[in-house]
Amino acid sequence: MIELAKIDDIGVHAQRLVRVPKKGNKGDDDFRAPFFALGLLLAGYRWTSHAPPLHSLDDSTVSARPEDLIMPALELDLFLCRTDNFGVLLHDPESGETASIDAPEEQPILDALERRGWTLTHIFTTHHHNDHVEANLALKTRYDATIIGPDREASRIPGIDMTIGDGGDFTFAGHKVHVIGTPGHTAGHICYHLPDDRLLFAADTLFALGCGRLFEGSPADMWSSLQKLMALPDDTQVYFGHEYTLSNARFAVTVDPDNPELQARAAEIEDLRERGGFTAPTTLGLEKRTNPFLRPADPGIRAHLGMPSASDGEVFAEIRKRKDNF
Numbered sequence: 386m387i388e389l390a391k392i393d394d395i396g397v398h399a400q401r402l403v404r405v406p407k408k409g410n411k412g413d414d415d416f417r418a419p420f421f422a423l424g425l426l427l428a429g430y431r432w433t434s435h436a437p438p439l440h441s442l443d444d445s446t447v448s449a450r451p452e453d454l455i456m457p458a459l460e461l462d463l464f465l466c467r468t469d470n471f472g473v474l475l476h477d478p479e480s481g482e483t484a485s486i487d488a489p490e491e492q493p494i495l496d497a498l499e500r501r502g503w504t505l506t507h508i509f510t511t512h513h514h515n516d517h518v519e520a521n522l523a524l525k526t527r528y529d530a531t532i533i534g535p536d537r538e539a540s541r542i543p544g545i546d547m548t549i550g551d552g553g554d555f556t557f558a559g560h561k562v563h564v565i566g567t568p569g570h571t572a573g574h575i576c577y578h579l580p581d582d583r584l585l586f587a588a589d590t591l592f593a594l595g596c597g598r599l600f601e602g603s604p605a606d607m608w609s610s611l612q613k614l615m616a617l618p619d620d621t622q623v624y625f626g627h628e629y630t631l632s633n634a635r636f637a638v639t640v641d642p643d644n645p646e647l648q649a650r651a652a653e654i655e656d657l658r659e660r661g662g663f664t665a666p667t668t669l670g671l672e673k674r675t676n677p678f679l680r681p682a683d684p685g686i687r688a689h690l691g692m693p694s695a696s697d698g699e700v701f702a703e704i705r706k707r708k709d710n711f
């Protein structure tokens with residue numbers, strides 16, 4: 386059982402971010418804490434009321450408008466790990482801070498860092514599955530990166546330094562990060578939302594045209610989690626954990642066959658994957674219009690499933706069950 390201790394020195398910008406005490410490595414811990422706290426305070430100081438940057442869907446790099454120059458936009462790098470895991474790096478060009486969203490595999494992350502000339506400073510872990518944490522210790526050893534992860538899965542996250550749970554906030558290079566607890570795929574799964582940058586890292590909770598399998602939660606858990614994500618703005622860019630979109634699209638059209646936007650999207654995905662392109666990121670608005678797991682209230686889907694008077698949760702559970710057997 387990992388013992389947790391509250392951090393007092395992080396300042397007002399980090400709430401409910403909790404340090405995991407290290408055993409036998411106290412000097413290193415003490416060395417980094419003031420710098421992390423100072424960074425958070427400076428980041429807060431730099432944060433202005435300027436409008437958030439725009440993001441281009443056809444370019445993984447976030448583009449800045451002139452008025453954003455005081456607060457440079459974060460840059461993103463998206464690449465494949467293992468067979469179908471997405472690796473994502475989040476980089477602040479001003480401070481040089483770079484976070485890896487999960488750590489599915491060491492070498493592709495090293496390659497991306499080298500290609501960009503970035504140095505890893507953080508890992509934001511979403512859940513304990515091995516294909517999301519396998520490279521934690523190797524990257525931590527190489528870069529001394531700080532690993533932040535879900536409080537409910539702290540004992541299962543290798544090398545974890547800080548825990549955070551549902552509703553927690555912290556800043557990364559001056560950018561607000563809000564943590565949303567999304568149990569269902571695992572019991573302690575969390576998503577990282579950067580509201581001012583309109584970015585969501587949803588990992589294995591929400592996929593393009595799909596959602597995560599229910600390994601540790603009920604359909605009601607997952608439906609509740611997805612509803613939290615659906616409450617975010619439609620222009621939120623969503624990065625997710627796996628390139629499962631082709632399979633998801635082929636399933637989605639069987640549940641929602643009369644949705645013309647889904648039909649068009651499914652055809653585009655067939656073409657994109659044929660050419661080796663990635664389907665990430667997506668947007669929340671697009672998912673709300675085409676992802677059947679977010680549309681159990683849709684009359685067409687209900688009619689197709691023969692569930693006109695069921696609850697949204699019951700329709701969601703039926704869709705999830707059908708996908709498990711697809």
Ligand SMILES: [Fe+2]
Nearest residue numbers: 512514570589
């Ligand atoms: Fe997973």
